Amino acid sequence: MSADKKRQVAVVGGGWAGCAAAVALLDAGCDVTLFEAARTLGGRARAIETNGRLLDNGQHIMLGAYTDTLRLMRRVGVDPKRALLRLPLQMRYPAGDEGMDFVAPRLPAPLHMLVALLRARGLDRADKLALARFKTTARWMGWQLHNDCTVAELLVRYDQTERLNRLMWRPLCLAALNTPPERASAQVFLAVLRDSLGAKRAASDMLIPRVLLDALFPQAARRYLESRGAVVHTGRRIDALSPDGGTWIVRAGADTHTFDAVVLAAPPWQAAALLRSLDGTAGIVSRLDALDYEPIATVYLQYAAGVCLPLPFCALADAPRDNRWGQFVFDRGQLDPGQDGLLAVVISSADPAGDIGQEALAASVAAQLAAAFAQPALASPQWTRVITEKRATFACTPALDRPANTTGLAGLALAGDYTACDYPATLEAAVRSGVAAAAVITGSKR
Known part of the structure; x- marks a missing residue:
């Protein structure tokens, strides 16, 4: 390849x-x-059309520590200050649903966590001491x-209380790893906590x-891509990949294309199908x-205009045995005025x-909201819609052997939230x- 050829x-x-x-x-x-x-970009984090409007197929909470995501958002012209609510x-x-209230004030770290712990409502002295002990020990161990072990085993090892496990650690584990504590990786969980409970104040923001x-x-x-000459x-759908000397043949139906290199960023089950016939994979x-x-x-539950919650989002005390399934609720109207009266659980x-x-699930969630917020009207939404992403994330289990970005084949790299890193399947990991x-392909350093 000549020096001037891209x-x-x-x-x-x-x-x-x-x-x-x-x-x-x-x-x-x-x-x-x-x-x-x-037909659209976004993969498993995308919007779908329902009831004549667009709804996300899931809700996400990012962290201030998501430096790569925030950098690339700015790079392509998205202003995080406008696109994201920072809390x-x-x-x-x-108040009617356990009543725990833990908020880190806008103070320098680690003072913000100390004040949050002292001010926390709904936790007794034993709970607060257990949380302080967990954070101190984890920091001493360098997180x-x-x-590796399960999160449940880690919590036993750190003598965490039943109430703290139920109201803090379990919902955080489910939200971050999408895997129950009994099966979730403690090491990956600690990496998330390192960048939240153990981070600088701005990095820990939600x-x-x-x-x-x-x-x-x-x-x-x-x-951004198309304005700079890229083709999208x-x-x-790509049906096959095959190396051809120093190039790669990419086949889509009856069409074939030749490239110098390929980044395979398909979901893992599709990536496996494309790699299976290749030597060395x-x-x-x-x-x-x-x-x-x-x-x-x-x-999703739509109520009349003006119906809102006390906060943009709240945790919910789930209890599947009692038909309480929701773990977090988002008031979409407080995030986007165009979604007034819409709640997402x-x-x-x-x-x-x-x-x-x-x-039955939608009815149970509506009843759960009515009881938790002491608002009987929440039991009767105007309409509901349940969106289930069946393979939303990989199960983040202990010592999981995740593949690297490198494949061992020249000119071929893997990309996806499932590849080896210290984060679970999050937008930042992706x-x-x-x-x-991209750095594997170009030979540059991250």
């Missing part, structure tokens, strides 16, 4: 990892072609374990999207095949909830993976 790179998959890889490759001077099988680190329950997830990054990434194909394919998945259900690791049927895959 490297031709294909990105297969237009989720957050693929979009991040495409932007990073373009910025590194490559000619980029992005292929996405769906201090918190775990707040309705690292010699041998960032809640005000806009649809499509508008938060993928749509802007597409405009939606509705174009057996180890990667076995890791991909070994992944299990966890669902997330989001229950999230159920992570949602397999049991799905067994009762969508209509973006970091996309940037890392």
Whole structure:
């Protein structure tokens, strides 16, 4: 290849990892072609149309520590200050639903956590001492374990109280890892806590999207790419990849394309299907095949205009045995005036909830909200919609062998939230993976 010829790179998959890889490759001077099988970009973090409007297929809470995501949002023209509601680190329950209230004030770290602990309501002295002991010990250990274990085992080891486990650690584990504490990786959980409870105040802030997830990054990434000469194909499924000397053949139906390199940013089950026939990929394919998945259900409930909650989002005390499934509720009207009266309730690791049927689940969640907020009218929404992403994330279990961005094949890199890093399947993990895959292709350092 001549020195003045740009490297031709294909990105297969237009989720957050693929979009991040495409932007990073373009910025590194490559000619980029992005292929996405769906009609829109965004992957498993996207909007869908229902009841004549667009709704996200799930709610996300980001952290101020999501530096790569925030950087790329700015790079493609999204202003995080407008697109995201920034709140201090918190775990707040309705007064009629356990009543715990934990909020980190806007003070320098670690003072913000000390004051939050002293001011916390709904925790007694034993709970506060247990939380302080956990944070102190974890920080002393550098938020690292010699041998991974489950979150449940870690909590026993740190002598955490039953109330703290139920109102703090379990919901945080479900929200961050989408895996129950009894099966979730303690090491990955500690990495999340390092960047929340153990971080500087601004890094620990919670960032809640005000806009649809499509508008938060993928749509802007597409405009950025196309305005700079990249090609974006939606509705174009890639059927096969094959090396050809020093290039790669990418086949989509009857069409074939030749590229110098490929970033494979498809979901793990699709990536495995494309890699299976290639020599030297057996180890990667076995890791991909070994992944299990966890669902997330989001229950949308539309009420009359003006109906709102005391806060933009609240934790909920779930108790599946008592038909209380919701774990967090978001008041979409406080985030976007165009969604006045719309509440979104999230159920992570949602397999049991799905067994009762969508209509029964929505009715149960509405009754749960009415009781938690002492607002009987919340039991009777105008309409409901349950959106379940069955393979929302991989099951983040202890010592999980996640594949690297490198594949061992020249000119081929993997990108996705499932690749090896210290984060669970989050938007930040996806973006970091996309940037890392681009660096593999260009030979640059992260």
